[in-house]
Amino acid sequence: MASGTLPGARPGSSGRPGRRARRGPGRRHGTGRRYGPGRRRSRGLTAPPASFIWTRRVVLTILALFALVPVYVMISSSLKPLQDVTGTFRWIPSPITFAPYHDIWYTVPLARYFLNSLIVSASAAGLSVAVAVFAAYAVSRYGFRGKRVFTVAVLSTQMFPGILFALPLFLIFVSIGNATGIPLYGSRGGLIITYLTFSLPFSIWMLTSYFESVPRALDEAALVDGCGPFRALFRVVIPAALPGIIAVTIYAFMTAWGEVLFASVMTNAATRTLAVGLADYSTQNNVYWNQIMAASLVVSVPVVAGFLFLQRYLVAGLTTGAVK
Secondary structure, three states: OOOOOOOOOOOOOOOOOOOOOOOOOOEOOOOOOEOOHHHHHHHHHHOOOHHHHHHHHHHHHHHHHHHHHHHHHHHHHHOOOHHHHHOOOOOOOOOOOOHHHHHHHHHOOHHHHHHHHHHHHHHHHHHHHHHHHHHHHHHHHOOOOOHHHHHHHHHHHHHOOOHHHHHHHHHHHHHHHHHHOOOOOOOHHHHHHHHHHHHHHHHHHHHHHHHHOOOHHHHHHHHHOOOOHHHHHHHHHHHHOHHHHHHHHHHHHHHHHOOOHHHHHOOOOOOOOHHHHHHHHEOOOOEOHHHHHHHHHHHOHHHHHHHHHOHHHHHHHHHHHHOO
């Protein structure tokens, strides 16, 4: 008998009789894989079936094609001569020309339309958010008589179609111009005021939800430290609700940038915006389809670039206002 081995002990054991060497729980002999029933059970609960995975892939592929094919048609049509666009459609342009991207600036005054849209959209978004911040802060932090009526009235303005406001605003602007000499009709200022009528109520409603998600304890702590209501708003509440404010600003800007109804009624040839100015590529004699496609891609660059740059703020703002 080997020295150090007790009677009844097996080789490789710990030396104590009647005991075997311990193995790791749930491990197969000679391997490191776990075979316990808990792992098989958890894997069966979390892993979706193969049919669901393939259905999801097919649906997402169809949605991606539905969204990307029109964009590809726009890009390919903008790189074709006009006779190729009006002729038989071909998926791959041949020959490729960049002349439409040069001609769009001279066929119509696109640069002036671009400047008008930029000024009007930025001013409408900035003013609506600036006013909505104070209104939403008052609604979310203070109680006053008629608060419920005010919130319902603000939200009810979103239920009416915009065409109902076109004629009243037109008559009001003409009357103010005749009485005071201030040319609101056909001016950028009049169009900015028009956009405020539907972007401001929505901004107030959205920012109220964002401010209510900010704990009131932050305001109370700021007041204890000696801040007044306005200082607490700018030092505490606005930084905490900054993603929501940026999200509302993006919404207001995009709404004004692509608006057509009021821009076609309240502007003239000098104050026309891009959404209306693109129709100038269609004349009585011809329709410059390749330039329309090129101009549509060019005017969408600021909105797409701004959305991609501020995407994280937009997502954070939407999720912040959704949960209280």
